[in-house]
Amino acid sequence: MDLSYGEGYEQFREEVHTFLEKYRGKVPRPIEWQKILIENGYAARTIPKEYGGYGAEPDILQARIIAEEFAKSQVSPGMGGQGISMLVPTLLEMGTEEQKKQFVGPTLRGELVWCQGYSEPNAGSDLASLTTSAVLDGDEWVVNGQKIWTSTAQTAHWIFCLVRSEPEAPKHQGISFLLFRMDTPGIEIKPLVDMTGNANFNEVFFTDVRVPQDQIVGKRGQGWVVANAILGHERGSLASPDATLTRFNALVSLMKDETINGQRLIDIPAYRDRLMRIQGRAMAAQFNEMRIFSARINKKQDTKLAGMIVKMQGTELRHELEGLAIDAMGELGLAFGDNPYLRGGGMWQYQYMYFLGLVIGGGTNQIQKNIISERGLDMPREPKVEKK
Amino acid sequence: MEFGLSEEQTLLQDSVNRFLDDRVPLDRVRKFVTDGDDGDDIWQGLIELGVPGLIIPESAGGVGLGCLDAAIVAEALGYHVTPAPFLGSVVMAPVALIEGGNQEDLLRAIAAGDSTVGVAFGEAVGARADAGFEWDGARLNGKALFVIDYLADYVLVATSDKKILLVSSAADGLSRKALTTVEKTRRTGELVFKNTPAELISEDPNVYFRVLDAGRVMLAADTLGAAQNMIDQSVAYAKVREQFNRPIGSFQAVKHMCAQMVADLEPCRAMIWYAGYALDQLPEEARLTACHSKAHLSEVGRSVSKTATEVHGGMGFTDLLGLHYWFKRIGFNRQMLGAPEMIREEAAQVQDLC
Ligand SMILES: Cc1cc2nc3c(=O)[nH]c(=O)nc-3n(C[C@H](O)[C@H](O)[C@H](O)COP(=O)(O)OP(=O)(O)OC[C@H]3O[C@@H](n4cnc5c(N)ncnc54)[C@H](O)[C@@H]3O)c2cc1C
Numbered sequence: 001m002d003l004s005y006g007e008g009y010e011q012f013r014e015e016v017h018t019f020l021e022k023y024r025g026k027v028p029r030p031i032e033w034q035k036i037l038i039e040n041g042y043a044a045r046t047i048p049k050e051y052g053g054y055g056a057e058p059d060i061l062q063a064r065i066i067a068e069e070f071a072k073s074q075v076s077p078g079m080g081g082q083g084i085s086m087l088v089p090t091l092l093e094m095g096t097e098e099q100k101k102q103f104v105g106p107t108l109r110g111e112l113v114w115c116q117g118y119s120e121p122n123a124g125s126d127l128a129s130l131t132t133s134a135v136l137d138g139d140e141w142v143v144n145g146q147k148i149w150t151s152t153a154q155t156a157h158w159i160f161c162l163v164r165s166e167p168e169a170p171k172h173q174g175i176s177f178l179l180f181r182m183d184t185p186g187i188e189i190k191p192l193v194d195m196t197g198n199a200n201f202n203e204v205f206f207t208d209v210r211v212p213q214d215q216i217v218g219k220r221g222q223g224w225v226v227a228n229a230i231l232g233h234e235r236g237s238l239a240s241p242d243a244t245l246t247r248f249n250a251l252v253s254l255m256k257d258e259t260i261n262g263q264r265l266i267d268i269p270a271y272r273d274r275l276m277r278i279q280g281r282a283m284a285a286q287f288n289e290m291r292i293f294s295a296r297i298n299k300k301q302d303t304k305l306a307g308m309i310v311k312m313q314g315t316e317l318r319h320e321l322e323g324l325a326i327d328a329m330g331e332l333g334l335a336f337g338d339n340p341y342l343r344g345g346g347m348w349q350y351q352y353m354y355f356l357g358l359v360i361g362g363g364t365n366q367i368q369k370n371i372i373s374e375r376g377l378d379m380p381r382e383p384k385v386e387k388k
Numbered sequence: 389m390e391f392g393l394s395e396e397q398t399l400l401q402d403s404v405n406r407f408l409d410d411r412v413p414l415d416r417v418r419k420f421v422t423d424g425d426d427g428d429d430i431w432q433g434l435i436e437l438g439v440p441g442l443i444i445p446e447s448a449g450g451v452g453l454g455c456l457d458a459a460i461v462a463e464a465l466g467y468h469v470t471p472a473p474f475l476g477s478v479v480m481a482p483v484a485l486i487e488g489g490n491q492e493d494l495l496r497a498i499a500a501g502d503s504t505v506g507v508a509f510g511e512a513v514g515a516r517a518d519a520g521f522e523w524d525g526a527r528l529n530g531k532a533l534f535v536i537d538y539l540a541d542y543v544l545v546a547t548s549d550k551k552i553l554l555v556s557s558a559a560d561g562l563s564r565k566a567l568t569t570v571e572k573t574r575r576t577g578e579l580v581f582k583n584t585p586a587e588l589i590s591e592d593p594n595v596y597f598r599v600l601d602a603g604r605v606m607l608a609a610d611t612l613g614a615a616q617n618m619i620d621q622s623v624a625y626a627k628v629r630e631q632f633n634r635p636i637g638s639f640q641a642v643k644h645m646c647a648q649m650v651a652d653l654e655p656c657r658a659m660i661w662y663a664g665y666a667l668d669q670l671p672e673e674a675r676l677t678a679c680h681s682k683a684h685l686s687e688v689g690r691s692v693s694k695t696a697t698e699v700h701g702g703m704g705f706t707d708l709l710g711l712h713y714w715f716k717r718i719g720f721n722r723q724m725l726g727a728p729e730m731i732r733e734e735a736a737q738v739q740d741l742c
Contacts, residue, residue, distance in 0.1 A: 305650055309655070369648065373644070378627075
């Protein structure tokens with residue numbers, strides 16, 4: 001362990017702090033904010049400059065300082081989404097030079113918004129059984145089929161999509177990873193309303209959608225490998241300990257500000273104990289993240305299990321954290337939508353439900369447990385059932 | 389910059405693990421428990437590895453390492469449910485004596501393995517009606533309960549106003565009696581003081597908290613090791629035990645129990661490293677991380693120890709298999725030096741939240 005915050009780090013913290021003070025309450029539109037964040041190294045920090053990132057050497061302490069200072073000031077840490085959290089790492093790892101040049105920069109800057117076309121009505125947890133087909137016709141793929149639960153499909157410019165390109169191959173070896181524009185003829189989008197009342201995810205129908213042959217990541221039939229190469233990134237990003245820290249700080253403020261019978265919520269031992277319990281778990285998650293990050297840089301320790309558990313632990317923790325705010329507010333915790341007594345912009349109820357969605361999305365937490373036990377602990381697989 | 393153990397730390401932990409694997413298997417632990425022997429061979433082995441002097445400065449004959457190093461040794465001891473007077477002798481007393489100053493002789497004796505130290509912190513951490521003692525500036529009167537390693541050469545006593553005292557086992561007016569507890573790999577007892585001389589080590593509450601925090605991180609690290617062992621045993625058992633013509637590990641209910649244990653315990657490893665490191669290097673964070681690691685590991689330890697027992701079915705409940713040694717060890721670590729609810733309240737105080 002060497003986490004010595006030398007003088008350089010104190011100065012770095014000062015810099016971050018000054019930056020945040022300058023913008024607190026004056027954060028511009030997301031797309032401009034994102035540009036400012038990248039220019040200053042607070043977003044896309046370690047992505048090479050040539051691909052539109054800031055190009056810094058990875059440094060766990062700097063990453064932690066940035067996370068802590070953003071969490072403290074509660075200023076937005078910039079854009080997320082599946083393009084930035086999933087596609088960018090995929091392309092950096094498996095994309096061609098042209099693909100990296102074409103897509104990474106604009107995606108990081110928020111100019112290109114992506115959606116993820118994986119799940120289908122009959123291929124959820126068993127994703128590899130997907131049937132949306134892609135047939136090569138001349139120098140174009142022709143895509144037919146249906147995706148579901150496609151988040152942000154209605155606003156996305158492009159989609160990264162898993163399709164079956166080799167129908168004769170075993171199911172994991174017949175999939176390809178295609179990239180195409182969402183305004184390509186033959187795409188129809190039907191929004192689905194979720195439990196929060198928003199219509200953030202969608203059904204997406206493909207009828208003879210023509211995609212240039214070279215808009216494929218990896219080779220034909222390698223799509224499953226490509227998708228899995230970065231699933232860990234998505235899973236981590238769904239439950240970032242940094243975001244949890246920000247919400248924890250907001251929860252502490254809420255519990256100091258709100259009262260019941262004239263008593264501050266934080267002064268009620270039962271709620272305070274739950275708050276501290278959550279803080280203990282959040283701390284463990286934060287340190288686990290630092291360990292994983294460090295291992296990625298120094299490659300001196302095995303953090304396979306430490307990485308596998310992040311999505312499951314993080315989403316459960318966030319759901320509980322948001323739930324504590326609701327519980328502590330009693331009937332006020334029910335306020336939603338245009339209710340004039342709304343607290344925190346209605347985010348407590350919204351996030352409470354949203355994180356239940358993320359307990360399910362990105363591979364359900366039951367599936368996470370299958371992965372941890374079978375791939376992490378090498379426990380015996382389920383006996384296979386023959387296809388009907 | 390690195391978040392992980394150094395090569396030397398890994399070597400240290402490996403060497404302790406190797407010794408314990410070879411010389412202190414469960415059968416040896418059982419003998420300690422059932423025959424009531426003194427466990428001298430175990431302690432002797434740890435002395436040979438330099439464990440007693442781990443955090444004592446080289447100038448006093450120690451190894452001069454830090455609390456993080458001690459924590460990874462504590463983890464190894466927990467993994468092997470090792471009976472040893474570790475908590476007081478290796479960690480809490482040295483921290484107190486170094487902070488208190490002027491105690492080089494005793495530090496030297498501890499480092500050499502010639503003296504051991506027990507811990508009587510119950511009065512300070514949470515006084516119970518059954519116990520209670522008074523210190524008049526020179527002598528103690530009253531009694532202390534649940535004293536860890538109560539037969540040690542010295543006992544480190546904390547008073548309700550956070551003074552730290554040292555009592556010699558040879559002191560006048562001291563009587564000692566064993567107290568049976570559910571956990572038998574650590575010996576606890578009752579001390580009765582009748583005008584018993586006690587030496588003041590520190591009256592600075594900050595020193596008291598430093599000593600307490602170090603002790604808490606060690607108990608938490610012990611739980612990390614013990615819980616890891618229970619997971620390892622569960623996974624191994626689930627791969628070989630068959631029911632319905634298949635290994636029980638192929639049933640999802642069993643797999644998911646194992647995955648849940650791992651998901652809960654794995655982040656605790658980073659937490660212990662951080663808390664140990666904070667004791668050594670990050671004084672402003674040490675209090676909070678010590679409180680949270682003790683409380684959090686107590687909760688995770690409780691659920692892992694329950695789940696691991698369930699994975700083993702009836703066998704898990706038997707004395708024959710001995711899984712209960714780990715279960716009880718984890719229980720001890722939870723109750724001692726502050727139960728989680730009390731410690732979380734302290735964590736809130738540290739942050740001015742109450
Ligand atoms: C908010 C949200 C956003 C999403 N966004 C996207 C997106 O942008 N793009 C995209 O492609 N997909 C997206 N999804 C889809 C998501 O990945 C799937 O919902 C998820 O993988 C589960 O598939 P399913 O819904 O078909 O459930 P099912 O697979 O039918 O699962 C139903 C239940 O059965 C359990 N189950 C299934 N198989 C097993 C098994 N082998 N072992 C144990 N239990 C099992 C599950 O855990 C679950 O409890 C999103 C989902 C949500 C909730």
